[in-house]
Amino acid sequence: MTDFEATRAMFHLPEGVIYLDGNSLGPLPRAATARMARTMQDEWGEMLITGWNRAGWMAQPRALGDRIGRLIGAEPGTVVLGDTLSVKVYQALAAALDMRPGRRVILSDSGNFPSDLYMAEGLIRALDRGLELRVVAPEEVADAITEEVAVTLLTEVDYRTGRLHDMADLTARAHAAGALTIWDLAHSAGALPVDVAGAGADFAVGCTYKYLNGGPGAPAFIHVAPRHADAAFPALSGWLGHDAPFDFEPAYRPGAGVERMRVGTPPVLAMAALDAALDVWDGVDMADLRARSIALSEIFIEGVEAACPMLTLASPRDPAIRGSQVSFRFAEGYAAMQALIARGVIGDFRAPDIMRFGLTPLYTGERDVRAAIRILTEVMQQRLWNDPACRARHAVT
Amino acid sequence: MTDFEATRAMFHLPEGVIYLDGNSLGPLPRAATARMARTMQDEWGEMLITGWNRAGWMAQPRALGDRIGRLIGAEPGTVVLGDTLSVKVYQALAAALDMRPGRRVILSDSGNFPSDLYMAEGLIRALDRGLELRVVAPEEVADAITEEVAVTLLTEVDYRTGRLHDMADLTARAHAAGALTIWDLAHSAGALPVDVAGAGADFAVGCTYKYLNGGPGAPAFIHVAPRHADAAFPALSGWLGHDAPFDFEPAYRPGAGVERMRVGTPPVLAMAALDAALDVWDGVDMADLRARSIALSEIFIEGVEAACPMLTLASPRDPAIRGSQVSFRFAEGYAAMQALIARGVIGDFRAPDIMRFGLTPLYTGERDVRAAIRILTEVMQQRLWNDPACRARHAVT
Numbered sequence: 001m002t003d004f005e006a007t008r009a010m011f012h013l014p015e016g017v018i019y020l021d022g023n024s025l026g027p028l029p030r031a032a033t034a035r036m037a038r039t040m041q042d043e044w045g046e047m048l049i050t051g052w053n054r055a056g057w058m059a060q061p062r063a064l065g066d067r068i069g070r071l072i073g074a075e076p077g078t079v080v081l082g083d084t085l086s087v088k089v090y091q092a093l094a095a096a097l098d099m100r101p102g103r104r105v106i107l108s109d110s111g112n113f114p115s116d117l118y119m120a121e122g123l124i125r126a127l128d129r130g131l132e133l134r135v136v137a138p139e140e141v142a143d144a145i146t147e148e149v150a151v152t153l154l155t156e157v158d159y160r161t162g163r164l165h166d167m168a169d170l171t172a173r174a175h176a177a178g179a180l181t182i183w184d185l186a187h188s189a190g191a192l193p194v195d196v197a198g199a200g201a202d203f204a205v206g207c208t209y210k211y212l213n214g215g216p217g218a219p220a221f222i223h224v225a226p227r228h229a230d231a232a233f234p235a236l237s238g239w240l241g242h243d244a245p246f247d248f249e250p251a252y253r254p255g256a257g258v259e260r261m262r263v264g265t266p267p268v269l270a271m272a273a274l275d276a277a278l279d280v281w282d283g284v285d286m287a288d289l290r291a292r293s294i295a296l297s298e299i300f301i302e303g304v305e306a307a308c309p310m311l312t313l314a315s316p317r318d319p320a321i322r323g324s325q326v327s328f329r330f331a332e333g334y335a336a337m338q339a340l341i342a343r344g345v346i347g348d349f350r351a352p353d354i355m356r357f358g359l360t361p362l363y364t365g366e367r368d369v370r371a372a373i374r375i376l377t378e379v380m381q382q383r384l385w386n387d388p389a390c391r392a393r394h395a396v397t
Numbered sequence: 398m399t400d401f402e403a404t405r406a407m408f409h410l411p412e413g414v415i416y417l418d419g420n421s422l423g424p425l426p427r428a429a430t431a432r433m434a435r436t437m438q439d440e441w442g443e444m445l446i447t448g449w450n451r452a453g454w455m456a457q458p459r460a461l462g463d464r465i466g467r468l469i470g471a472e473p474g475t476v477v478l479g480d481t482l483s484v485k486v487y488q489a490l491a492a493a494l495d496m497r498p499g500r501r502v503i504l505s506d507s508g509n510f511p512s513d514l515y516m517a518e519g520l521i522r523a524l525d526r527g528l529e530l531r532v533v534a535p536e537e538v539a540d541a542i543t544e545e546v547a548v549t550l551l552t553e554v555d556y557r558t559g560r561l562h563d564m565a566d567l568t569a570r571a572h573a574a575g576a577l578t579i580w581d582l583a584h585s586a587g588a589l590p591v592d593v594a595g596a597g598a599d600f601a602v603g604c605t606y607k608y609l610n611g612g613p614g615a616p617a618f619i620h621v622a623p624r625h626a627d628a629a630f631p632a633l634s635g636w637l638g639h640d641a642p643f644d645f646e647p648a649y650r651p652g653a654g655v656e657r658m659r660v661g662t663p664p665v666l667a668m669a670a671l672d673a674a675l676d677v678w679d680g681v682d683m684a685d686l687r688a689r690s691i692a693l694s695e696i697f698i699e700g701v702e703a704a705c706p707m708l709t710l711a712s713p714r715d716p717a718i719r720g721s722q723v724s725f726r727f728a729e730g731y732a733a734m735q736a737l738i739a740r741g742v743i744g745d746f747r748a749p750d751i752m753r754f755g756l757t758p759l760y761t762g763e764r765d766v767r768a769a770i771r772i773l774t775e776v777m778q779q780r781l782w783n784d785p786a787c788r789a790r791h792a793v794t
Contacts, residue, residue, distance in 0.1 A: 012442045021446045028442040033434055040433060040670070044613055045409045045425040048743060049418045057613055084661025086635035087484060094523055110647065115636035115661065118649040122634030126491055127524065135647065209662065216441055216454055216665035237519030238483035239512035248748050250507065250532065252515040264481025264512065265606065268613035269667050273437070346445060351645050 002288035007362045010280050011213070018368045018375075020347045023187060023325045023358030026213030032276040039272035057268045062259065064271060065221055067278045068212070071286065072185055072204060073195035074223045080258045081274075082266055085186060085207040085220040087236065089119045089153070091261055092203035092222060094235035096151040096180045097123075097131070099228070103150035103179070104131050111138040111158035116184055120153060138163055142173055149179040151202075156194070157187035157323030160354045162315040164192075164323050168199040175200065186210060189221075191324035191360075192293065193286040196223055203228075211324070211360060212281075214274035222261045229257040238263035280362060292361035293324040296369050300326050300359060303373035308380040314354055327356045335385035343379065345372045399685035404759040407677050408610070415765045415772075417744045420584060420722045420755030423610030429673040436669035454665045459656065461668060462618055464675045465609070468683065469582055469601060470592035471620045477655045478671075479663055482583060482604040482617040484633065486516045486550070488658055489600035489619060491632035493548040493577040494520075494528070496625070500547035500576070501528050508535040508555035513581055517550060535560055539570055546576040548599075553591070554584035554720030557751045559712040561589075561720050565596040572597065577625075583607060586618075588721035588757075589690065590683040593620055600625075608721070608757060609678075611671035619658045626654040635660030677759060689758035690721040693766050697723050697756060700770035705777040711751055724753045732782035740776065742769045 012028045013019060019027060043055040052058045065079035072079070082088075093106065106120050117133065124131045136144045138158060145152065152174050156165050167183060174181045182203040188194050190211030196204045204223040208214035224232050234254060239245045240262040243253040254260035297319060304311055304326075311328035330336055330353060337349040347357040359369070379385065409425045410416060416424060440452040449455045462476035469476070479485075490503065503517050514530065521528045533541045535555060542549065549571050553562050564580060571578045577599040585591050587608030593601045601620040605611035621629050631651060636642045637659040640650040651657035694716060701708055701723075708725035727733055727750060734746040744754040756766065776782065 012438070014443050014445065017445070019445060025441075025446045025448075027445060028437060033437045036433055036437060036666070037430055040425060040430045040612070041409070044422075046411050048411070048414070048416060048424060049422045049745065050738070050743070051422075051613060083480065083484065084635070086661035087480065087633065090633055098523070113636075114639075114645045114647060117647060118634045118636055118639060121649045122630075122632050125630065125634075126495070126632040128526070207662070215437070216448060217662050217667070219664075220661070233519075233522065235519050235523040236484065236487060237515045237522075238481070239510075239515055242511075242515060246748070248511045250511060250514060252518045264483035264617070265604070265614050267616075267664060267667055269433070269670055270614070270664055273666055341447070346447070348446065351643070 002283060002285045004292060004361055004365065007280055007284065008365065011363045013363060016344050018345045018372045020345065020357040020359065020364070020372060022360035023191070023210050024348055025209055025216055026211060026277070027363060029213055029277045029280055031279060032215065032273045035276035036269065036272050039269060057266065060271050061262060061266045064274060064278065068189065068208070068221050069223065071194070071281060072189050072223065073197050074204070075197055075226060078226055078229065078258050079221050079223045080261055081219045081221050081271065082262055083220055085205060086115045086119050088205040088220045088222045089116050089182070089184065090123055091234060091236050092182045092205055093120055093123055093151065093153060095232035096182060096203060098233050099231060100150035100180060103148060105148045106131065106133045106151055106153055107141065107144055107149045108133065108135050108153045109138045109141050110135055111160065111163060112153065112155045113159045113184065113186065116153060116155065138165070141165070141170060145173045145177050145179060147177050149174070149177060151180045151182060153182045155184040155186060157191065159187055160314065160350050160356070161327050162323040162325040164321045167201065171199045171201055187323050187325070192290050201225065208274050213277040215270065215277070218270055218274050219267050222258065224258045224261060226257070234260050236263045240264060240266070289361050293359055294319040296359040296361065296364065296366065297322065297324070297326050299366060300357065300369050300373065303370065304328065304376060307373065307377040310380055311355070324360065325356055325358045327354050329353045330355055332385050336379055339379045339384040339387060340376060343375050345375045399680060399682045401689060401758055401762065404677055404681065405762065408760045410760060413741050415742045415769045417742065417754040417756065417761070417769060419757035420588070420607050421745055422606055422613055423608060423674070424760060426610055426674045426677055428676060429612065429670045432673035433666065433669050436666060454663065457668050458659060458663045461671060461675065465586065465605070465618050466620065468591070468678060469586050469620065470594050471601070472594055472623060475623055475626065475655050476618050476620045477658055478616045478618050478668065479659055480617055482602060483512045483516050485602040485617045485619040486513050486579070486581065487520055488631060488633050489579045489602055490517055490520055490548065490550060492629035493579060493600060495630050496628060497547035497577060500545060502545045503528065503530045503548055503550055504538065504541055504546045505530065505532050505550045506535045506538050507532055508558065508560060509550065509552045510556045510581065510583065513550060513552065535562070538562070538567060542570045542574050542576060544574050546571070546574060548577045548579060550579045552581040552583060554588065556584055557711065557747050557753065558724050559720040559722040561718045564598065568596045568598055584720050584722070587678070589687050598622065605671050610674040612667065612674070615667050615671050616664050619655070621655045621658060623654070631657050633660045637661060637663070681759070686758050690756055691716040693756040693758065693761065693763065694719065694721070694723050696763060697754065697766050697770060700767065701725065701773060704770065704774040707777055708752070721757065722753055722755045724751050726750045727752055729782050733776055736776045736781040736784060737773060740772050742772050
């Protein structure tokens, strides 16, 4: 059994805060600051340029990729770190389109994170060959997978509602229609068991600053199924994806396997924090995590629905098709969330009316959830969102 | 007058090392470790998700962009941080090609860093519309700017020889031919005075881990001339380049000005180290830096040529057309550099035969240069590169 008291003790959590926004930015792992100081002083400071080999910086995108691979069911050597999630979406999409030259549709859904759709738009505009981004409702994806579709671009867990796609089923349907699949695991990696190899996913991408707790702006990852890795051409063909980066050849030759999806110089300092964050996962069984995530979510839904009738559940009621977050709709949701944050319960708001709460078992327990229900109830019953200070609209939070 | 004793004291330099590779990776600024710890503990740790606003993380790519802008002669508000240099090259190139739809040639030179050429290759392959990457010798660029050319893609300072292009002249020639210019400032920013606005450069890109000392894998920057900023379409159209990222609109609308060149979530931890590194530049006058860089380079060339006749100067002899590095050709250069590094003088090697030495006035003085000459002389005169331990070829250093 996973010891969640032990994992909780591995995080710094501010006094007086109940943090239900780890699905946006995970908290600071206690070991990360010392690990970072070591990388800066003992590696960068003392080894200088020789750190690329002596400290293993150059190999780290692959090593960290393998640590994440274990959490998403990817074979060793099929995941590599680097860049941002948006850039990794672009890479996967460009490679997939290149592998399906006769087809013109990228299929996505309205529950996908906008940046994924934007990246597809930008690529379509640049390629200028009559490609179409077709966006359907999440429930309509299965029926929309036709033989026009080159590739599906789907986020497994809807960032607003937490609705979970059936990765294995949709991947099988895509393959039956001759299409490829890209799975965005932003709200999956570290949130629930994922099995990209078992599902037969062609590409998967994700970020590491949410459930994986790598820190603000931590690097992204990309997985390419081994059967495609030597066929997927990187449109972003940078030197570290070259077969022999340090030969400085004038022409590009893609490296073997997923290494070709590397682009530029790896983000060494950010990787140090992420490495420390991934240590937390060493003793975690994903089935235990999922069971606890569901238990916390059920308590939260039941408690909020009982006490706050103004809030409407936006997440699926069936935990089997829900990620590790719970969302409620409320027209004054932005102001209500500000009132809640002012009282120490941090969730977030997503336009137009979604109050979103991440339930993250590594550091959130039943007591936190019950306290959050109590404070949310107070905010709702006392209409505390009418306080004008809560109504000013900020960019983030 | 810039106080170079004071700037030197702002860096941690390992005992017994003379570091002539700051043109590859700058050393650790002493203040960076504490600044990073503060960002991790007081911002990430205590503010959690609210750090995006409260700690100013979201605005930082632009704020740091302005600090770098001052060093490269860019107008305020025209430089933004993020991603890697290779990704920024791709962004600039895709935007420039989009602005010159009738033209088919990307002009570069054989002194450009391979990753820039690779990124152009990848883009050309993806666009699949008969574009050509034309690579000429550095001296032939001026004459190769014809009306076929859509955009020139040049690194101002040649990474091997240190040869400096005339940015103002080549930009004027490109404009006269109706072409756009992209200047890669990897070996210029922080190395010598740059005036992108004065030269009329259309796009400029660069990295921050060399002369700017931002740390291994520090983020890149991009400058777009204000006259183009609202016309340059970002092929990498990520959510943070959207006009209203937090409205989560389904369709992409590019933001105003250079902000549209942002892509994904900014690398907050890496930016913290860079911010501390840029503090060092506050008291630095670029004309003083250039004068000292030239003085150190002249001493080094004169000393090495006098004592090591086996080494042939690969850099221009005229300091006016040389960056802040000095390179020598030597057939056994790899092994000789290993022997030199074993004796505490760190330079680097670039295939096939270049021994490269960065002269970085912020933390390198005349005494260092004279000691380096003495040790290099010992290596060369005693043929120390014949030591088998020096002959094994590693990936980097």
